[in-house]
Amino acid sequence: MQWLDLGMKLPITDPTWIFFLVLVIILFAPILLNRLRIPHIVGMILAGVMIGEYGFNILERDSSFELFGKVGLYYIMFLAGLEMNMEDFKSIRTKAIVLGLLAFVIPMTLGFFSNVFILQFGFITSVLLASMYASHTLISYPIVIRYGISRQRSVSIAVGGTAVTDTLTLLVLAVISGMFKEEYSDLFWVWLVAKVVGLSALIIFFFPRIGRWFFRKYDDHVVQFIFVLAMVFLGAGLMELIGMEGILGAFLAGLVLNRLIPHVSPLMHHLEFVGNALFIPYFLIGVGMLIDVRILLVHGGALKVALVMTVMAMISKWIACWATQKIYRMNSLERELMFGLSNAQAAATLAAVLVGYNIILPDGQRLLNDDVLNGTVVLILFTCIISSFVTERAARRVAVKVDCEEMNAEQLEEEKFLIPVSNPETIENLMGMALVMKNPKRKGGFIALNVINDNATSQSDTMNGKRQLERAAMIATSAGVTLNMVTRFDLNIASGIVHTLKEVNASEVVIGLHRKATLVDSFLGNMTESLLKGTHKQVMIVKCLMPVNTLRRIVVAVPPKAEFEVGFFKWLERIARMGSQLGCKIHFFAHLDTQRYLEGYMNKNHAGVRSEFSELSTWDDLLLLTKQVNYDHLLVIVSARRGYISYDPSFDRLPHQITRYFSNNSLLVLFPDQYGDPQEMISYADLSQQQESPTYEQVGHWFYKWFKKK
Structure with missing residues (x-):
């Protein structure tokens, strides 16, 4: 098919035009759907349906979608582990384990009986299909990140429950797939569990130590970003080597690197930005390209399988969240948020159906037939859409509630950090210290100050001061924080800081520790001493x-x-x-x-x-x-x-x-x-x-x- 007589055929295979169209979708899908109050995640999936093989056949799902899709999937699981508040998780880990077990046992039970008595499938097929109901993917997790509620209790419970549920599901998948391999034995699943536990222990022990050594030795943000990605794929690759899915390794890498990447750090901002701007949308579009909506109208068997799979998966997940809510006396909004996060089926579900589809039984039939394959695609479509809507609605209400509570609890004094910059070697540490002390909800409240002595008004002093301010602004911007730059001429540095404190009504000062130049020089330095005498505001001296x-x-x-x-x-x-x-x-x-x-x-x-x-x-x-x-x-x-x-x-x-x-x-x-x-x-x-x-x-x-x- 010719396209506008420009020598372009559908589907488009040229990498330049493929990447351009994907970027256009990533750009305009959220803009158009936000006006309709539709979550942009749904827009990405629907756009994938339209441009894919089963839609208008504009793009072919080539190797680029498989590559970026896998990166995006790992990225979702990695960010889920990275965003988790580990201190809060320790207090709710029991709740997360309970939710994970309920979200596995209930779908497995209901799914097995529905597969046997309604769909008339065999034992092994019913078990594998029921495990697909139990698994879920944090498709809607970027929504809670966007609303700034990723550290809420219900979100941490859902994320922890995801790790438990998907681990059990992947173990079932590994055991069933191993049954049809030549090396299968009675101790296959025992050996598999031992390998998973051993590898997890190695990742937990070595990854933080390697990361801490690397971050101390290299402070370049680009180098640190590449290092983190390498660790994510190393964890995912090691899991695949032992027969598990890489999503478990990516999630584990996020957990162990959690403490080395503060939530307000520039590196965290870079990781979220790249993932939400490119990798995750690519994955969602690729999922949409797998969906063939026409099977609902053409094949009655596929429609029946799809209906049973979708209903069983959604009902069982809701029951698991409802039971967790009742056991721990949580409110209905928390249950809604847990259900929204744990309802979407994508990653492990796709892995299970593809593995089962490729297994040929002795009678020549597939373990999971075409009806199950097509029904799985419909299951993914509906659960992802419903998950996005439910999470969006609940996240908005939780964010409003949290903001109101914090507004009532806030002190009357406005939080403003004044950071005098003069030594280029200390700017990074001063900004880093102030960033981890600030209120995570505030995006501003930083003032970088450069004081120039009236007696030293050379052009070089002015230019050096401007460079230091720009460097501080770059660090703040990379962390998603706004910073005001102030240059002041005064009789001395201490006087300039004190006067600026009063003018901008700063709440505190963060300065570097003075280095003794002579034997008779004081420990804090004359400037710091004068500053302490000149203000009663909080002063923090950092080394x-x-x-x-x-x-x-x-x-x-x-x-x-x-x-x-x-x-x-x-x-x-x-x-x-x-x-x-x-x-x-x-x-x-x-x-x-x-x-x-x-x-x-x-x-x-x-x-x-x-x-x-x-x-x-x-x-x-x-x-x-x-x-x-x-x-x-x-x-x-x-x-x-x-x-x-x-x-x-x-x-x-x-x-x-x-x-x-x-x-x-x-x-x-x-x-x-x-x-x-x-x-x-x-x-x-x-x-x-x-x-x-x-x-x-x-x-x-x-x-x-x-x-x-x-």
Whole structure:
């Protein structure tokens, strides 16, 4: 068939035009269907039906659709594991296992009896077909990502249940397919389970260690992106080598790399962007090209099989979600969201039907005949459409509910991070630290500041400052966050920061730790000291020896009476967010009275974050932390300005202790919000230099030692 007399025939086989048409579909399908309130995932599948062999035959389902389709399928499972909140998952893992078992047992039971008594199939055919009802694919998972509810409890339960259900389904598929192989034996399925468990243990042990080493050694985002994709396909390929489907390996890779890729990091943004823009739509279009709607009108047997398969699959999944809801007393909206995510059939269902279709029985018939093949395609179409509609409706309602709750719970103060940039070596770590501390729901609230001294107004200083601001903006943009760039001329850097703080009404400052230039130079530096005297807002001084996402633990030293400072819950919220994003355990060392406030806040607001509490009676015990802080830990020291409630004279020895005992550790020195305006006219003690203890303190220590000897 000639097309517009341009020498082009249908179906189009030229790679350039194939890719162009696919991109046009990816571009316009969401735009057109959003006006009709139809999920764009449904649009991708329907577009695949129209352009495929069974539609207008515009494109042929060539090897590119098979390649990108497989990548897209792995990507869906990988993102599902990567997006899962592992801290919350630990508290709901029992619910996820229950949902997974119910979503496997109920469809297997109902499906087996319907296949035997209604469709009149044999035993093995009925078991394999029933396992297809049990499996499901997270086709509608991109919808919950788009609405920002991927870390809701019901979503985590559905994702965890998917892993359980699909694993059991793939085991059934592997055993049945192995029965028709020459090497099949009575211990085949036992050996298969042993291989799956062994390989999973290897992935869980080695992948995080390899990933942490790689991220520490290479900080280029492109290199990190390629590395992550390589790990995904390595996990998928290893699973296929032992006879399982690669989707299980991709999901497992997402789980084990979860803690190395924070939800708000630039790398996470890149992974989601590429997957949702290209790989996943390609997979959905390829699924649509398999669907032949005409069989419903032409072949009565196929229509009957398709009707039974679709009804049994949907009813059994709804019963499983309803039972889980009743067992754990969840609300109807959570049940609806679980049903929407667990209803779609695609990946494992396609794998099972193709395997069964290619198995030839001794009598010359196929294990799964043409009616089952065509019925499976219709099953995929209807379940994907219904899954998308249900998930879209539930996700919208959940997102509105969550936003209203968070709006009521938010503090009146607007969250704004002011990040002075001057040293190109610290910009990456400063931005990374601020990103893991910010509210995940906020897309703004970042101000990068470059202060230029009035006495040094050379063109080179201005250009260098502009380059640093642009680099900070690139990091923020790659993480999906907006950042305002401010260049300021002032008498000195500290004054410029203080004035900008007031002008933009920033809530806190994140700066890098000063490097001592001379022996008489102070630990914090004159600029930081002036900044602390010039503002009562929270100041965080950062020294990172490795990328933020590779930290394994956060150790927090809290002084006595810190709970009486006005900024106590503010800095505690920032540390808790950091622990949640990085998946780190937070170990608090504090006085027993302060511990009660810390435990109460963490249990109420961040119950999913792993936390531990130990006593730190006096600040002199800070040296005990040397045994608790390793090279890949972050030491957070909560200090205070002189003259305030939680200030302790032993703070004067902090610079010496840090320099001597914690020089090889990543460090965060935190000065919280405190009441009152800065009083620059009062003579403050030097916070950065090691000072001699006051006379009364020396005399007290002398008498204590003397009586102790006696």
